[in-house]
Amino acid sequence: MSHMTFRTPAPEVKSAGPEVSAAFEEFMGAFEAFKDANDQRLGELERRGVDVVTADKVERINAALDNQKALIDELVLKARRPGLGGRADMVSDLAAREHKAAFDAYVRLGEASGLKRIEAKAMSAGVGADGGYVVPSETEREIGKRLTALSPIRAIADVRVISGGTYKKPFMTSGPAVGWVAEAAARPQTTSPVLAELAFPAMELYAMPAATQTLLDDAAVNLDEWLAIEVEAAFASQEGAAFVIGDGVNKPKGFLSYASVDESAWAWGSLGFIATGAAGDFPAANPSDPLVDLVYALKAGYRQNGSFVMNRRTQGAVRKLKDENGQYLWTPPTAPGAQPSLLGFPVHEAEEMPAIAAGSLSIAFGDFRRGYLVVDRAGVRVLRDPYSAKPYVLFYTTKRVGGGVQDFDAIKLLKFAA
Template identity: 45%
Template sequence: MTKHFPARSFRAAPYIRAEGADPNAILAQMQAAFEAFKADHKREIDAVRKDVLQTEKVDRINASIEEYGRELDRVNAQLAALKVGAGAAASVDPARAAHRSAFDTFFRKGAEAGLRDLEIKAQLTTQSDPDGGYLVPVEMETTINRVLGTVSTFRSVAQVLPIGTSTYTKEVSMGGATAGWVGEEDARTETATPTLRQLEFPVAEIYAEPYATQTVLDDARIDIEAWLAGEVSTTFAEMEGAAFIAGNGVKKPRGILSYDTVANASYAWGKIGFVVTGGASGFAASAPADAFVDLYHGLKQGYRGNARFIMSDATLAAVRKLKDGQGNYLWAPPTVAEAPSTILGKPVLTDDNMPSMSAGTFPVAFGDFARGYLIVDRIGIRVLRNPYKVNGKVAFYTTKRVGGGVQNFEAIKLLKVAAS
């Protein structure tokens, strides 16, 4: 079924989602909506007395742009997941191929004979843990992690590091060795050595428990890897996504908003610098776009090449109305279907785990998150099969261990809602 979008009247018609929607058609409608938004927003601003109907019309168009953006992201993510979630080729390693075959039998029939020994032979584990479920095959774990990356906003931009321990420790240099200029026969004095600080990233456990009927499992044509990845990806993405933004680090990753903050002019390592909006509860009444210019230049030039903005949909709706000193809108729609929208030429990602705009909050983050934030994935996703929990269905208790935290405090800046 072909998906039809609202006409240029932009009456915020309800959306009927259809699989296989054309992202280029969505983009064309989104760009047309933005042109209409600019025209009507100008009429609203130019009015001597604000017309309530005109304001409502602008808000409807703004909402339609937001809906097109979400729909475009959804379709692009769906296409990406299809590319990576169709199953992996059989391993060329005989031990892993045998483990994969045995795991498939366990998953469908519950037969466990020899599976623990095959885990060890495949070098997936050296431990015997009969009550902790079984490790999924390497190909299945890869599929789950890759599909997860298409639905988790923060995971898609941060650095992701697979580890084999419960904690990852990283040494960070606080400054390079000093040097100096000397003549050919001048004395050389001893130079200072760099100072190192240690960062630790412990992992915590998240879980999902999808159900399947035995009839479905008996169907040899079902792709177990793709099915499990699809079932657990949303749950994992929601759990870890919230933690990457606001997690306190206790039995979960530590989020970017849980660290101490400091005005960017007084930035110090171990804290995240911020600039202010200029308004006590929102943007400044005069030159509101200056806050984004300040945020952009508050990040060192070396980090701006791969930088992007992250904010909630609600915040983006407000930002979309901002203009620079020349009357140009800060926000621009994508130029191609696969690309994100931009602010000041930098990609904008929406993550509703970011707070909405209110006094004292940090609704916008800007930075090179690949250099600034580290996600550690403990190698090994476990599945515990339970055919007794619900009659006629089999529960698959699936666990994954993940941690995260800021690894470079210079690479991330925040926008704070405050007058000064």
Template identity: 50%
Template sequence: MTIAMKSRARGLVAARADAGSATAILNELRQTFETFKAEREKEIADLKKGLGDVVQSEKVDRINAEITKLQEQLDQVNSSIAALKVGGAGDDKPLAAERREHARAFNQFFRNGAENGLRDLEVKAALRTDSDPDGGFVVPDQMEAAIDRVLGTVSAMRAISRVMSISSGTYKKLVNQGGAVGGWVGERQARPATATPTLVELAFQAMELYANPAATQTLLDDSRVNIEQWLADEVSITFAEMEGASFIIGDGVGKPRGLLSYDTVADTSYAWGKLGYVVSGVAAAMTDSSHNGADALTDLVYSIKQGYRQNARFLMNRKTQAAIRKFKSKTEELYLWQPSIQAGQPATILGYPVTDDDNMPDATAGGNFPIAFGDFQRGYLIVDRMGVRVLRDPFTNKPYVHFYTTCPSSDNLRLIRHF
């Protein structure tokens, strides 16, 4: 059995274990949500009678907080399952001889600094993506897959957006702003010339994300330590935190341009390159008073075209999601937020999936844009430049060995509405 096959087998066991955990959490979440609804109904009934009880309100808030914790646990398990399905647990196919040889040499380099012709092996294994002066060595496939898996687990935007891998420093894409004009004609009527589509070129420049984890030589000498998983775990926290913030509020200078950094306009005045928004009608925390919160969410959903609603989802932080959990529809008096219906699926609002991202602002003041809604697969593109590189540094901070790890990536945004 090859290393890759062992890794895959462990990944499948983890997936089954996660699925079992998800089912248990999901059952507890459903029971807690039913309790929440019953206590919330009692709170509403008391308020209507003018008998508002602080103790009852605090009870509802405690149950709501417990639902938030359970949903967070479920989201983490669901993310792990999804990341394994992407292929981050390894490949079932045996590695080619060149890549297997490169992986062995890289392991020796990582542990004791012996290069052993590693530069030539990169070329043989077709792993070279840029020139020698850039420094460092390209990590083996299994190690890069492990890093991708961990990033896919903890990075909210990476999990819901379109991700593309390139081998050059720039990716260019043509986007059609308006299709060719046509018309209906009879059998013998003339076919006049029509306007041509307007194409806009989008250029994605690769930028560099880095982490610099350290290990003692004693740890590296331990043959039982899984080096690829150790590096993935170490760099993923740094990468995920930096990525997550940039994908929401990044200014595009030496980093990705974030979702909320684009110019916003009222949805009725939407134009290419801008983000349309729908106002909630309240310059303060969103509430269910007079159903203003439910109305705002409904207006938001139907502000975008049907083609973008089909695969659309909500993006918000957990505080906002907890507030919306109390909202009910105006006519049926049904709660807008609903828990997952099965393991591996997210919670929903108005029937659309909800993704949590703590980088989204709170819904507490006017002028904020706390909720995004749209088809992120069509609206936000993350471009990864292939070839995670590692530069080994045993000198700067003895007795620790640092591993300067770089991962080029870039992004662009279009066609998402939010408010």
């Protein structure tokens, strides 16, 4: 019995690493051993019958080939996955680890030479004792994540990170005139769109947590997390107030600081409100009607992403309201961490919202993602001060943040007035 032996071509592996190459060499060696053993088996079969030892050897090598091929497939698939940035990512990761190590030495020991060297390489202008040093990016992300969890307006607003001092945004308040026209009819000239430039300067916000040297000497303490926890409450409290009632002087401008007008007279640059019809209260008859009117004062394109904003006392009053069928308008959260809902829309608590009183704007409803903009300047800076409050070490931590209304048609207010 004759047979032919075919040479198996080696598969092409682009950019094969050493692991893939070594596995493939082992695979080819196993395949050669398999061919030799199988040739022996076929020869024995032609002569007198296959020896049990030979047959077992062929099966073992065959199984080893399957395992080796599976390993190659896995390694090739891994090698073909696109990297996150190749060498640039490796360099970025090394730089991040260098920055973290230098910042850790600065916080624990006051050793600033590493940070000076890093910021000198980055050609940063605001270094040294006057301005402090920029925290590592992971620390900045941790602070931002915690602020989003604690600051109700930041959680639902549009957030932009900028590198300069002011973010300027053009906004089209009215588009060009359009209309239908016959095929051969004259095309009248359309009016030009009206643009408004909105400017959002980033103001400085600071916190000054304190630590003992014993805490800083403890290697088990994660300083990134400690710093984020210490500044989160102070930053969130100040931000929460500014985004709602800030006057725009050295702080963001809150949406309640803009002019408010009756919805029937609404114009760009002001927020429209719906009156409840009763000073400092919901109306005695059909008390839920003002809430329904507030929801439908918002255009459909905004309403689908709408949220209510009010403080807990106002929410307590709203929680008592029922519809005409006796069903409560307020619905509790469906899961831990979820928001309660009112008329099917989520409710966010902002303690800076005014309590219900005569003429108060105690409830806001709108698409805050489109309506309110939070501007964060990249970089959180820390200045270590071991002298002012000995034996404690103070960490003067600053970030720059701004904010304001970017679409005046996206937020409506409920005014408790006749």
